[in-house]
Amino acid sequence: MRRLLVAGAVVALAATACSSSDDRSLTVYSGRSEELIQPLIDRFEEETGIAVTVRYAGSADLAATILEEGSSSPADVFLAQDPASLGTVATAELFTPLSEEQRSRVPSRFSDPDGYWLGISGRARVVVYDSTNVDPSELPQTEDGFTDPSWSGRVGIAPTNGSFLAFVSAKILLDGRDATLAWLEGMAENQSPTFPKNSAIVTAVNDGQVDTGLANHYYLLRALAEDPEVPGRNHFFAIATAGSLVMPAGVGILASSQRTDEADAFVDFLVEDASQRYFAEETFEYPLVPGVPADDRLPPIETIPTPDLDLSLLATTLDEATDLVAEAGLL
Amino acid sequence: MTEPGSIVEIEIPAGVPAAPPGSTEQRRSHGPWYLWVISLLIVCVIAVPVTSLALRLLDATDAAWQSLLSWQTVRLMVRTLVFTALVTASATAVGVSGAWLLARTDLRFRRAWGVAFALPLVIPSYVIALVLISASGPRGLVADITGVDLPHLVGFPGAWLALTLSTYPYVFLITAAALQRVDPALEEAARGLGASPARVFRTVVLPQLRPAMGAGALLAALYTLSDFGAVSLMRFDVFTRVIYAQYSGRIDRSPAIVLSIVLVAAALIVIWAEQRTRGDGALFSRKPTRPPSVYRLTPWQRATGTTFLAATVAAGLVLPVAVLSAWLLRGLTSGIDVTIPFDAIAGSLTGASLAAIVAVAASVPIVVLAVRYPTGASNALERAVYVMFSLPHITVAIAVVAFTVRYARPVYQSLLVLVLVYAAMFLAQATGPAKASLLQIDPALDDASRGLGRSHLATMARITVPLMSKGLLAGGLLVFVTALKELPATLLLRPSGFTTLAVRIWSSADELLYTQAAASALVLIAVSVVPVYYLSIKPKDVVGV
Numbered sequence: 051m052r053r054l055l056v057a058g059a060v061v062a063l064a065a066t067a068c069s070s071s072d073d074r075s076l077t078v079y080s081g082r083s084e085e086l087i088q089p090l091i092d093r094f095e096e097e098t099g100i101a102v103t104v105r106y107a108g109s110a111d112l113a114a115t116i117l118e119e120g121s122s123s124p125a126d127v128f129l130a131q132d133p134a135s136l137g138t139v140a141t142a143e144l145f146t147p148l149s150e151e152q153r154s155r156v157p158s159r160f161s162d163p164d165g166y167w168l169g170i171s172g173r174a175r176v177v178v179y180d181s182t183n184v185d186p187s188e189l190p191q192t193e194d195g196f197t198d199p200s201w202s203g204r205v206g207i208a209p210t211n212g213s214f215l216a217f218v219s220a221k222i223l224l225d226g227r228d229a230t231l232a233w234l235e236g237m238a239e240n241q242s243p244t245f246p247k248n249s250a251i252v253t254a255v256n257d258g259q260v261d262t263g264l265a266n267h268y269y270l271l272r273a274l275a276e277d278p279e280v281p282g283r284n285h286f287f288a289i290a291t292a293g294s295l296v297m298p299a300g301v302g303i304l305a306s307s308q309r310t311d312e313a314d315a316f317v318d319f320l321v322e323d324a325s326q327r328y329f330a331e332e333t334f335e336y337p338l339v340p341g342v343p344a345d346d347r348l349p350p351i352e353t354i355p356t357p358d359l360d361l362s363l364l365a366t367t368l369d370e371a372t373d374l375v376a377e378a379g380l381l
Numbered sequence: 382m383t384e385p386g387s388i389v390e391i392e393i394p395a396g397v398p399a400a401p402p403g404s405t406e407q408r409r410s411h412g413p414w415y416l417w418v419i420s421l422l423i424v425c426v427i428a429v430p431v432t433s434l435a436l437r438l439l440d441a442t443d444a445a446w447q448s449l450l451s452w453q454t455v456r457l458m459v460r461t462l463v464f465t466a467l468v469t470a471s472a473t474a475v476g477v478s479g480a481w482l483l484a485r486t487d488l489r490f491r492r493a494w495g496v497a498f499a500l501p502l503v504i505p506s507y508v509i510a511l512v513l514i515s516a517s518g519p520r521g522l523v524a525d526i527t528g529v530d531l532p533h534l535v536g537f538p539g540a541w542l543a544l545t546l547s548t549y550p551y552v553f554l555i556t557a558a559a560l561q562r563v564d565p566a567l568e569e570a571a572r573g574l575g576a577s578p579a580r581v582f583r584t585v586v587l588p589q590l591r592p593a594m595g596a597g598a599l600l601a602a603l604y605t606l607s608d609f610g611a612v613s614l615m616r617f618d619v620f621t622r623v624i625y626a627q628y629s630g631r632i633d634r635s636p637a638i639v640l641s642i643v644l645v646a647a648a649l650i651v652i653w654a655e656q657r658t659r660g661d662g663a664l665f666s667r668k669p670t671r672p673p674s675v676y677r678l679t680p681w682q683r684a685t686g687t688t689f690l691a692a693t694v695a696a697g698l699v700l701p702v703a704v705l706s707a708w709l710l711r712g713l714t715s716g717i718d719v720t721i722p723f724d725a726i727a728g729s730l731t732g733a734s735l736a737a738i739v740a741v742a743a744s745v746p747i748v749v750l751a752v753r754y755p756t757g758a759s760n761a762l763e764r765a766v767y768v769m770f771s772l773p774h775i776t777v778a779i780a781v782v783a784f785t786v787r788y789a790r791p792v793y794q795s796l797l798v799l800v801l802v803y804a805a806m807f808l809a810q811a812t813g814p815a816k817a818s819l820l821q822i823d824p825a826l827d828d829a830s831r832g833l834g835r836s837h838l839a840t841m842a843r844i845t846v847p848l849m850s851k852g853l854l855a856g857g858l859l860v861f862v863t864a865l866k867e868l869p870a871t872l873l874l875r876p877s878g879f880t881t882l883a884v885r886i887w888s889s890a891d892e893l894l895y896t897q898a899a900a901s902a903l904v905l906i907a908v909s910v911v912p913v914y915y916l917s918i919k920p921k922d923v924v925g926v
Contacts, residue, residue, distance in 0.1 A: 077877060083888040084880065085897065105794075105877035106888065114632055115873075118786050124794070124877070138632050210626040246613035246622075249893045257518050259533050272893040276712060365632075372630030379453075381626045 075101040076312040079116065081109025081130040082299060086333045093328075094319050100312050109135035110212055116304070117142055126307035127316055131173075131299050132216045137365025140166040145302040146310070148317060155321040156338045160298040162362045169298025170320045171329040172336030174267040174354055175217055177285040178255045184262060189285050193264065193293035197236025205242045206251040206263030209380040213248055213266050213297065218371035219364045221292035224357050227374070234378035244380060256280040264293070271334035271345060284348075290355035298338060298361065412754035413837040416746040420762055423743045427769050427805050433780035434638055441635035449639055454623075458643060461620040464540070465605045465651065471545045472601040475693060476552025477594060481582075482686045483917075484560040486676045494690050495557070495917035496910070501697030502550035503909030505866040505883055507610025508902055509697070510543040511890060512704040514614065522704055540617035544605050546697040551604070551859070552597030554916050555814050558855050559593030560586075562821050565674040578676065592820050596813035599655045603771040603809070606647055610868070610887075620644055621773055634779055641776040648771030652764055702906065705899040712896025719900045722885050726904060729881040732796070732871070733864035736803035737811075741857040743804060744811035745846060751812075752819045753827070763812065770809035777806060778873035799874045803864045810863055811856035818852025819845070858912045865909060882908070 080087055084106045091102050105112070105125070113135040116123050123144070130136045139145055145166040153165050160169030177189055190196060196205045208214045221230045243260050245251045251263035252273055258281075270282050287294040301320055303313040319325055326337035336344045336351045344351060375381055411417070482488055483495045501509070516522040517534035524531055534542065563586060571581045587594075609621040620643060628637035678686060713719065747766060750759035769777075781802055785793040792798050822845065830840040846853070868883045875881070882905040889898035 079877075083892055084885070085889050085892050085894050103878040105875075106880070106884075107872050108629065110629055110632065111873065114634060115782065115786075117632070118783060122790075210622070210629055212629065215630050243616060245616060246625075247891065249891055250614060252893065253514070256520075257514070257533070258520050259518065259535065269893055276708075276715075276717065276893065276895050278715070369631045369633060372627070375630065376626075381623055 074099055074312060075103065076126050076309055076316060077124050078102055078104045078127045078129055078316070079112045079125040080104050080106050081112050081128075081132075081135060082106075087129065089332065090320075090325055090328050093325075094316060097319070098312075098315055100315065102316070108212070110138075113138045116144060120144070121306045123304055123306050125304050126309045126313045127301060127303055129170075129299075129301045130167075132212055132297055132364075133167075133169075133300065133361040134212070134216050134219060134364040134368045136162070136167040136300050136302055137362045138368070139302060139304075140164070140362065141365055144305055146305040146307070148303065149314070152314075152317055152321065157340065159356070160296070160338050160361070161300065162302075163360060164362070166362075167300045167302035168317065168321065169300045169338050171299050171326075171333070172296040172338055172351060173213070173299065174286065174296045174336065174348075174351075175213070175293055176265060176267045176270075177262050177287070178252050178265050178270050178282050179262040179285055180255050180258060180260075180281050181283045182281045183258070186283070186285055189262070190287075191289050192287050192291045194233060194291070196242075196262075196264075197233060197240060199240065201242075201262075202240045203243065204261040205237070205240070206245050206254055206260040207237060207242050207380070208245045208247050208251055208265075209375045210244075211247050214264065215368060215371045215375070216297055216364055217264070217292050217295065218375060219367040220295050220357075220359060222367045222370060222374070223359060223363055224292050227370070230371075231374050231378060234374055234380060238379045252282060256282045266297075267348065268334040271347065275334075286349055286354060288355065290357040292357065294355050294357070295359070296336065296351060296354055296356060299335070411756060412750045412759065415838070416750050419743075419746040420750060423747065423805075423808075424762065424765065426801055427765055427808075429784050430769075430772070430777045430780040430802075430805075433784040434641070434776065437635060437638045437780065437783065438642070441639050442633070446639060449643065454640075454643065457618065457620050457623060458647065460618065461606065462647060462650070464537075464617070464619055465602050465647075468541060468544045468548060468605045469598050469602040471541070472549040473552050473594060473598045475545065475549040476554075476597060476601075477556050477590070478689065479549070479553045479693065480556035480560055481586075482690065484557050485673055486678050486686065488678060488683065488686055488690075492917075494694075496914050497694045497698055498690060499550050499554055499913045499917040500906070500910070501546050501701075502554070502916075503862050503865065503906055503913060504547070504697075504701050504902070505610065505868065505886065505905075506543055506547035506604075506608055507614055507868075508705075508886060508890075509546055509701060510539065510611040510614040512701045513539055513543055516700055516704050522707060535615050536617055540612045540615035540619075542696070543611040543615060544608060546693075547608075547611065548601035548604050549693075549697075551600040551810075552594065554855060554859065555593045555597040555600075555817060556590055557917070558814060558851060559590055559817050559821070561673060562818075562851075563589050563673050568674060593814075593817040595655050595658070596817055599652065599767065600770070600810060600813060602651045602655075603648060603767065606644065606651065606771055607773045609773065609775070620647070624773055625775065628775060628779070638776060638779065641773055644771070644773055644776075645768060648768055651771070652767050702903070705902050705906075708895040708899035709903065712899070717896045719896055722880075722882065722901050722904065725880045725882045725885045725901065726908065728875075728879050729865050729883070729905070729908065732799060732803060732875075732879075732881060733861045735796075735800040736807065736864040737857040737861040739800060739804035740808050740811040740860040741815075741853050743808055744815045744853070744856055745841075745849070747808075748812050748815045748819050748849075749841065749845065752816060753824065763816075766808045766812050769805055770807065772806070774806065774867065774869040775873075777802060778870040781870075782873055794874070794876050796876055796879065799871065799876070799879075802870055802874055803867065804860070806867075806870065807860045807863050810859040811853070814852040814855040814859065815849055816852075818849045822848045855916055858916045861912055862909050862916075865905065 095102055109130040109132055116139050147165045148168055156169050248265040248269050251265050252269040254260045255263050267284050270284050273280050301317055307313050321339055323342055326339045326342040329335045330337045330344050334345050479498050483491045513534050517531045519530045567585050568581050571585045609625050612619050613622055624637050624640045747762055751763040826844055827840050830844045866883050868887055871881055882901050885901040886898050
């Protein structure tokens, strides 16, 4: 048995060693999960003949990894869930600017103003609520209403989650540090239950553990696809605040990449209409290329009130966001 | 084993075994040089994350250090230690009870019970937590089937249950292995002298089990201390959550690294506590020639014992499999695409089996030095292994990434590094059973072999290691199934394009794609059935002692 294991291991090692000798290849660091993006990458490989090796991990992990690797990163392309991770790499000057043509595909508010990264799909911040316990008309106009004592213990948040921290970073930029800290303290005072991640909040709302929660819009649609009976519903804030932001997932090309043609082809591919339709239909995100419709259960992206915010600045307030969350006692 | 066991000896060794002719004083106390050379290599591997952590600490900002000195830290530390103690107590109680029932009584279908009782070992603790959450509550599976409204299982009770179910199999397996080697003659003597069965268990069986129970409880405690997935899903606040929060919420990784020192301190406390309560522990008897005596249960005891086994298996195995199957069926009937993750299966098997082989090979010199040549240095070596086991995987992974990216670029993001890190992190699981089995081998056998002219090395290869084979196999399989479910280090250290079942389960569940998560989790359980079958109670010839 042991000899067999050793033999198997040697074969596997050998296979790993010889697998990267293809001529047309590309290494992608992806903060988007394998479940969501691999089918699209398979399609890219088929269409172009470029072999793609993907490293999947959290977006912030990969951003930190790229910073550690510096100019000798094996990655050619960085695909991230949130603007803060992309902004971190851009600030460290490790991205190369994207072409005008690529940038023109997506409205400028979803991309880096300096052209170092491009939004590829949108994720709206929403309130998920349990429709059996909560009447949507009771829900507040902005996230600030949730610090009211009537919501005590009824709003799930994920203070350690990347999307929530990006939202706090945005709130710092929009409302200032003091107002953000006051809001976080209000949520803490209200004994808001904390969860490790968005998906846990949506599950808890559907299970009746908590009445509402702050999450990204698409988790509920996936829960509905798995089980159409779940009672959760999405609520979009009516007033433009950090709580109604549409955060883009995006892509950038590493300045250290030796495979810029392949990397360009990959970025082009992600903003093709067909790929954008994939995001709408398979991951339930908002396509960002104009003319490609989102899932018809969602309000059109143009109708979501959006605060005026340069998303590339989110990276600058990310550490401060974690400080404030800790100061408010939510960690 | 052909050695006669007619004369039974239990000795608490006052010192080291008598030296064979010709050996020097120094050899006697420190052990052969090649064991130390191998051990130093192992120490070097372990030292990489530890020194890399230390280097990062030197760079850490003042703000990071300040976070250490808050009341919040102290409060969480106390909470974490109390929680760990409670989980360890329940896991030990469940594990030892199960081991005794299945190894020493006439309960029926013991083999099948043994496999089922050990199987929760293979289910990642975050999957158990996810399943408990989904099954409980007024809208949960249990309420759906039975019509009984259950409360939501979250917070302390949920976390405690999830981690007890994830950790008791460690205690069970190690204790069961030791129980099979307990000499029946001692118990018979005690019974013959009029001691009640309870007294025999307390005064004769339990002391002999002490090393195995200690090893199992230590694994359970350290696992609990470093778990993040289950406690965070149960929303029970312990120390790992703060570390993770600092890690995921910043680009600057030094606060997370500073905070993990506290966890290292906690691990040292646990290790120290285990050592304090162990006393002289080094206990060996001549290998019994007869199987241990079987205790006949009264009908009442039989019913209680069966109920206990059934309840544990229901919570730790049947419920997870039922919930996962329900998810899978629900998805398949509503037309959701499910793929069999062949690449993940291959990745899991490769990584975990290599890790097991490396860990077992490394455990032999460490254990032989610690047991046969107990000096300060060999003791420290053994302790270092446990410290490594207790480090949060995410911390180890960050440290190793930082080291390899700077100083070992050719092996950066290679399978080699992943396997070495697995082996280093889980080495304690190999040394635990190995040590328990070595403690039960009479050192007089080594002396006899060397007295007959065999060298140290030949004695080890021909006598000691074969006698330890049961413990080594158990240790290797423990490492294998633990590596199968490892997540945080795998995510950071794996080669690009390399994936495992644990990774797929986590990433599917994270996206609420429960159908695919369930498919991968059921495959993981299926893959682990064979090693767990070997690990659970089995006839001696399977192991070939």
